[in-house]
Amino acid sequence: MSTRIAFLKGHGTENDFVIVPDPENAIDLPPAAVAALCDRRAGIGGDGLLHVVRSAAHPEARHLAAEAEWFMDYRNGDGSIAEMCGNGVRVFARYLQRAGHATEGDLAVATRGGVKTVHIAKDGDITVGMGKALLPEGEVTVSVGERSWPARNVNMGNPHAVAFVDDLAHAGDLYSPPPFSPASVYPDGVNVEFVVDRGPRHVALRVHERGSGETRSCGTGACAVAVATARRDGTDPAVTGTPVTYTVDVPGGTLVITERPDGEIEMTGPAVIVAEGEIDADWLATAAAG
Numbered sequence: 001m002s003t004r005i006a007f008l009k010g011h012g013t014e015n016d017f018v019i020v021p022d023p024e025n026a027i028d029l030p031p032a033a034v035a036a037l038c039d040r041r042a043g044i045g046g047d048g049l050l051h052v053v054r055s056a057a058h059p060e061a062r063h064l065a066a067e068a069e070w071f072m073d074y075r076n077g078d079g080s081i082a083e084m085c086g087n088g089v090r091v092f093a094r095y096l097q098r099a100g101h102a103t104e105g106d107l108a109v110a111t112r113g114g115v116k117t118v119h120i121a122k123d124g125d126i127t128v129g130m131g132k133a134l135l136p137e138g139e140v141t142v143s144v145g146e147r148s149w150p151a152r153n154v155n156m157g158n159p160h161a162v163a164f165v166d167d168l169a170h171a172g173d174l175y176s177p178p179p180f181s182p183a184s185v186y187p188d189g190v191n192v193e194f195v196v197d198r199g200p201r202h203v204a205l206r207v208h209e210r211g212s213g214e215t216r217s218c219g220t221g222a223c224a225v226a227v228a229t230a231r232r233d234g235t236d237p238a239v240t241g242t243p244v245t246y247t248v249d250v251p252g253g254t255l256v257i258t259e260r261p262d263g264e265i266e267m268t269g270p271a272v273i274v275a276e277g278e279i280d281a282d283w284l285a286t287a288a289a290g
Helices: 031-038 086-098 219-233 281-288
Strands: 004-012 015-021 048-054 070-076 105-111 114-120 126-132 140-144 147-155 159-164 191-199 202-209 213-215 244-250 253-259 264-269 272-280
Touching: 004 086, 004 281, 015 031, 015 086, 031 048, 031 281, 048 086, 070 086, 086 105, 086 114, 086 126, 086 219, 086 264, 086 272, 126 219, 140 159, 147 219, 159 219, 191 219, 202 219, 219 244, 219 253, 219 264, 272 281
Parallel strands: 015 048, 070 105, 159 191, 202 244
Antiparallel strands: 004 015, 004 272, 048 070, 105 114, 114 126, 126 264, 140 147, 147 159, 191 202, 202 213, 244 253, 253 264
């Protein structure tokens, strides 16, 4: 390994990521190292880390190599592994475009949540095929302080609890995970979205991302919110036979979510690379050792 390791920094609607290109999966990134890189004071800073690996080189993605050349080995800001990150996929695709591994048009990206279809548009926005939502049965409640709300359980390859509130300030500071019940519903924790209406087919959210705290945006969360809102509004495309599109405001910008009658969901939004540089390998080794 060289004494310095390349990295980039990017964001999608201000959901920001450290990007570590590692085509052959040669860089050891244990949780402590990832957490150190994502530390906003002692590291580079990010809500999460995008480890860019060829699918054929990663044991978790080799079976997907025939469908997608590149695997998004996504990590939360605390170093834990996550199944998917919608904003992360867009930034991942933007990196591949910048590095010459992809061009405008369609691209397949392997994730722990399956292979995602990406379209890089000429106008700069990136659309990600997010797959279909699962809507597990059962009542869920989330709480902040003395307030509590019923929440819709939506799985977008990762778990979400969507609560409709009167005021986004009711979500509190979102530094720590909002309590939920029953505890058995989300044994590995959950992303919690608090949602208010802004207008016809237009909502806004705040989110506590599992393993990261409150973030400026959450792509899978925006999709989960659109799905939950469509069910609340009686616009479920599987019932109406008509696609439905919601504009979802997040603290860091706006995402556009479309759900089709077959259940497939598309998310469109920006993705920006803001910087690149080098990580000191000695520092990273020390960080990895905890």
